[in-house]
Amino acid sequence: xxxxxxxxxxxxxxxxxxxxxxxxxxxxxxxxxxxxxxxxxxxxxxxxxxxxxxxxxxxxxxxxxxxxxxxxxxxxxxxxxxxxxxxxxxxxxxxxxxxxxxxxxxxxxxxxxxxxxxxxxxxxxxxxxxxxxxxxxxxxxxxxxxxxxxxxxxx
Amino acid sequence: xxxxxxxxxxxxxxxxxxxxxxxxxxxxxxxxxxxxxxxxxxxxxxxxxxxxxxxxxxxxxxxxxxxxxxxxxxxxxxxxxxxxxxxxxxxxxxxxxxxxxxxxxxxxxxxxxxxxxxxxxxxxxxxxxxxxxxxxxxxxxxxxxxxxxxxxxxxxxxxxxxxxxxxxxxxxxxxxxxxxxxxxxxxxxxxxxxxxxxxxxxxxxxxxxxxxxxxxxxxxxxxxxxxxxxxxxxxxxxxxxxxxxxxxxxxxxxxxxxxxxxxxxxxxxxxxxxxxxxxxxxxxxxxxxxxxxxxxxxxxxxxxxxxxxxxxxxxxxxxxxxxxxxxxxxxxxxxxxxxxxxxxxxxxxxxxxxxxxxxxxxxxxxxxxxxxxxxxxxxxxxxxxxxxxxxxxxxxxxxxxxxxxxxxxxxxxxxxxxxxxxxxxxxxxxxxxxxxxxxxxxxxxxx
Numbered sequence: 001x002x003x004x005x006x007x008x009x010x011x012x013x014x015x016x017x018x019x020x021x022x023x024x025x026x027x028x029x030x031x032x033x034x035x036x037x038x039x040x041x042x043x044x045x046x047x048x049x050x051x052x053x054x055x056x057x058x059x060x061x062x063x064x065x066x067x068x069x070x071x072x073x074x075x076x077x078x079x080x081x082x083x084x085x086x087x088x089x090x091x092x093x094x095x096x097x098x099x100x101x102x103x104x105x106x107x108x109x110x111x112x113x114x115x116x117x118x119x120x121x122x123x124x125x126x127x128x129x130x131x132x133x134x135x136x137x138x139x140x141x142x143x144x145x146x147x148x149x150x151x152x153x154x155x
Numbered sequence: 156x157x158x159x160x161x162x163x164x165x166x167x168x169x170x171x172x173x174x175x176x177x178x179x180x181x182x183x184x185x186x187x188x189x190x191x192x193x194x195x196x197x198x199x200x201x202x203x204x205x206x207x208x209x210x211x212x213x214x215x216x217x218x219x220x221x222x223x224x225x226x227x228x229x230x231x232x233x234x235x236x237x238x239x240x241x242x243x244x245x246x247x248x249x250x251x252x253x254x255x256x257x258x259x260x261x262x263x264x265x266x267x268x269x270x271x272x273x274x275x276x277x278x279x280x281x282x283x284x285x286x287x288x289x290x291x292x293x294x295x296x297x298x299x300x301x302x303x304x305x306x307x308x309x310x311x312x313x314x315x316x317x318x319x320x321x322x323x324x325x326x327x328x329x330x331x332x333x334x335x336x337x338x339x340x341x342x343x344x345x346x347x348x349x350x351x352x353x354x355x356x357x358x359x360x361x362x363x364x365x366x367x368x369x370x371x372x373x374x375x376x377x378x379x380x381x382x383x384x385x386x387x388x389x390x391x392x393x394x395x396x397x398x399x400x401x402x403x404x405x406x407x408x409x410x411x412x413x414x415x416x417x418x419x420x421x422x423x424x425x426x427x428x429x430x431x432x433x434x435x436x437x438x439x440x441x442x443x444x445x446x447x448x449x450x451x452x453x454x455x456x457x458x459x460x461x462x463x464x465x466x467x468x469x470x471x472x473x474x475x476x477x478x479x480x481x482x483x484x485x486x487x488x489x490x491x492x493x494x495x496x497x498x499x500x501x502x503x504x505x506x507x508x509x510x511x512x513x514x515x516x517x518x519x520x521x522x523x524x525x526x527x528x529x530x531x532x533x534x535x536x537x538x539x540x541x542x543x544x545x546x547x548x549x550x551x552x553x554x555x556x557x558x559x560x561x562x563x564x565x566x567x568x569x570x571x572x573x574x575x576x577x578x579x580x581x582x583x584x585x586x587x588x589x590x591x592x593x594x595x596x597x598x599x600x601x602x
Contacts, residue, residue, distance in 0.1 A: 018230070018356045021338035029319055049389050050338070063340040063515075064321035066280045083242040083459060084418040086505050087497055091598050095559075110257035120324060120509050121459075122241040122281055125489070126425040135283035 004044050006034055010049050020050050024060055028067055037068040073108040073115035073132065075153055078132040081118040084125035093119040093129050100150065115153065156441055158385055159411045160538045161369045162412055162428045165253035173295035175201050176256040182301055184372035188264045189309040192375070194225065198282075200308050203373060203379035203394040205404040206411060210236055210327070210364035211562075213475045215404030220350035222360045223269040229562040232360040233265045233274040234350075235368060236332060237289075240279060240324040241458035241508055243489030246414040247365040249426040251278075251522075254369065255292040259315065263301065264375055266313045269361050273314050277332050289317055294358040311425065324513035329362040330538055331515065342517040343561040366488075368416050383410040387432030387474045402511030409474035417442040419492035420449055432472040438490055439469070449494040450520050457486025460566035463493065483573075491545035498595035499578040504532045508568040508599065513563065521564025524555040528567060536581065536597040538589030545586060547585040548575070 002010070007031055013023040027050065031042040038061055042080075048059035061067045068076070079094050094105075097116055100111050108115040124130045128140035131146075138149055157163070169175035176182070181530035190198050192542040204219025211454045223231055235258075251258060262274050278286055283388040293315050304312045323341050327333045333355050354360020379394045388410035392403045401408070409431040415438055415532040418424045422443030429438065435454060445451060453463045456473070462483045464471075471477050478485045493502065511525035528551045534540050535548075552568040559565045575582055591597065 022318075022336060025321060025335070025340040026319065028321070052338075060338060060340055064280075064323050066320075066322035081505075082509050083455075083502070083505055084491060086501075086598075089421060091596070102208075119246075119281070120512055123238055123239045123245045123248045123279065123492070125235060125243050125245050125416060127423075131313060132281060137284070 002042060003034070004033065007045075008047065010046060014050070021052055023050050024052070024057060025064070028061055034065060036074075037071050040069075046135070064110040071108075072110050075113060076115045076117070077134055078115060078119035078122070079115055080120070080122040080130050080132075081129070082121035085122075085130060089130035090129040092117050092143065093131065093146060096146055100147070114150075157428050158412050158430050159428055160373055160385075160424075161366060161414050162254060163257075163373075165249075167517040171253060171255055171411060172291070173256055173299055175291070176254075177299075180376075181256055181288065181372075182260055184376040185260050185263050185267075186302065186307055188267055188375050189307055190564050194268045194270060195265060197297060197375060199397070200376055201268070203378075203391060203397055203403050204370075204374045204382040204410065205388060205394070205408045206370050206476065207383065207409070207412070208364055209366035209370075209483075209488065211241065211460070212516045213485060215402070216363065216367055217362050218402075219351060219361055219363070219403060220265070220269050223271040223361060227382065229358045230273065231269050231271040231357075232358055233262060233269065233271045233493045234329075234333065234355055234360055234362045235262055235274060235276040236327065236329060236334065236362055236364050237276050237278040237282075237285070238320055238324075238326040239282070239365070239487075239488045240327055241460060241489060242326070242506065243401040243418055243455060243458050243491045244416050246416045246426050247419075247486060248282055248285055250369050250414065251282070251363055251418075251492065252288055255288045257286075257369045257372055258289070258297050258298070259296050259372035259376055260367055261300075261597070263296075263306070263313060263317060264371050265361060265363060265368060267311055269359075270495075271361070272312055273316070275336055275355070275513075276317045277326065277336055278317055278319055279321050279326075280390060286319065291556065293317065294586060299558050305375055323515070325561075325563055329565060330364065340515070342515045343563075345560075352371065363368050364556045368412065375594075376390070379502065385412060385430040386410040387472060396431070405477040408475070409485075413473065415473075416487075416489040417492070418489070420494050420496075421492060422446055429473075432474050434460065434470050434472055435490070436469050438473070438580045439492060441493070445492065445494050449496060451492060452495050452497070453493040453499070453573075455489070455491040455493065456481075457488040459491075460484075460562065460569055461486040462569045463577060464573070465577050496593060496595070498536075498591050498593060499574040499581050500532065500591070501537060501597050502597055503571045503574040504529065504536045504597070504599060507532055510563065510567045515563070518558075518560035519565065520555045520558040521560070524551055524559075524564070525567050527551045528571065530557070532571065533599050535585050536538065536599070538585075540589065545575075545582065 335341035
């Protein structure tokens with residue numbers, strides 16, 4: 001169930017746009033930020049507020065890779081794997097993370113702290129290799145630097 | 156070597172805040188546009204400057220604005236494409252983070268020029284710092300009376316909203332972006348009608364890239380002739396006479412500067428603003444050259460959708476026309492230098508995986524072709540090559556090229572075909588020996 005406060009914020013979004021349907025994506029963001037992921041129930045409730053069919057709304061949500069349709073760890077690590085990061089050794093960073101966290105791509109550590117996945121080009125090719133942890137970008141990665149970051153995050 | 160125009164002030168402390176930006180003359184171009192120029196005069200100035208889109212296609216910006224029917228009774232929109240995601244490209248991020256108010260000022264001037272009361276910035280979901288900087292800049296501008304009702308005491312009312320994307324490269328395609336902004340799955344629309352006729356909510360819409368808009372305040376402030384004083388303008392275009400001659404902002408006309416994103420195994424990779432027409436070798440020099448022990452083998456001159464070209468083009472002046480003549484494109488201005496320790500098969504695989512992942516699924520050649528292309532190249536890369544696989548790659552490439560709904564699909568063959576053309580022996584070695592001649596480890600995350 002979306003909180004009353006969240007429902008209010010979502011209704012306020014409708015004023016930003018000529019057509020209410022445009023508020024779907026920002027509403028999904030609000031729900032995900034509040035819950036950690038975007039649950040099917042939340043999508044249905046948002047659909048009702050925005051005035052679209054729930055099936056349509058989940059079709060939109062599933063198109064975009066940044067909406068987590070299933071629960072994820074407290075921190076989501078996305079390692080950029082495209083071109084410049086690949087050339088700068090993104091694979092070594094990824095292998096290091098897998099070993100360190102003891103999980104594969106698409107998995108979450110048993111304590112629920114970290115989820116690991118790859119990302120396509122994160123638009124930071126000059127400081128490759130890079131990764132995003134939640135909203136924060138980490139650049140010029142080395143395995144040592146990754147260890148420091150994990151330690152800071154409480155891994 | 157560098158010529159800071161778009162990036163002017165980026166190294167001044169506090170330039171991202173409105174106070175410092177205004178201390179250095181910021182928002183004076185907006186004042187000039189509102190109080191001394193008609194919307195048509197602003198559009199003409201931008202047209203005669205020859206400014207061309209910095210997102211990838213390089214279309215004449217002033218022409219795009221001229222397409223908007225200001226007399227139409229329906230609302231007009233300015234939509235800002237800040238969905239930077241072309242592999243190798245990171246200049247819009249740099250611009251948004253360092254000179255956000257120049258972007259906002261450019262958006263406001265564009266709104267004035269085309270008669271829009273509302274602009275949307277479609278920002279890539281991953282760019283959190285850009286989001287913070289832009290939201291701050293919008294609020295600062297609002298408090299300073301530069302945004303909202305009666306801007307700077309004029310009769311111009313305008314508002315800017317930021318719309319956060321959620322991870323889809325296809326949103327860089329302007330009509331897919333509009334669909335996304337309308338709360339749909341982001342899939343490109345059939346053109347025509349072009350966004351200028353029926354864009355956001357079916358209304359006349361201008362879609363411009365971040366770097367493009369950041370050029371606008373400079374053009375309005377200093378004029379089209381000033382803008383054309385650097386770069387590689389077509390001398391036959393007479394911006395002073397403003398009549399006759401070839402059209403401004405097309406073909407060989409590449410005036411102004413360009414903000415390049417330069418990456419690869421370089422000593423000093425990064426963002427560099429240089430005049431259009433600067434030789435590729437000079438950009439290579441600014442980036443400090445390749446790290447010790449590496450040799451240059453190829454260059455991707457305009458993002459992953461631009462075919463790789465060989466080192467024989469090292470002295471090529473970077474303009475729209477010269478790169479088109481060399482069989483590639485200036486694209487998003489993302490220059491990736493490829494060294495001799497990078498496996499060209501792996502590189503092709505990496506980029507095909509990218510396009511496969513980012514295909515929106517609307518048209519078959521892209522959705523299926525990308526997948527097949529990846530599967531076959533994966534076999535070649537991983538030593539599981541079957542007889543006829545190389546022919547199969549070419550066959551699939553022919554099945555994609557010229558048959559896709561939008562430029563994303565059309566880009567799939569670019570890295571593959573150019574890698575095959577430049578490094579036939581390397582591919583042949585993979586096929587015959589099932590291993591890489593330079594001993595590169597091949598990776599894949601799909602399948």
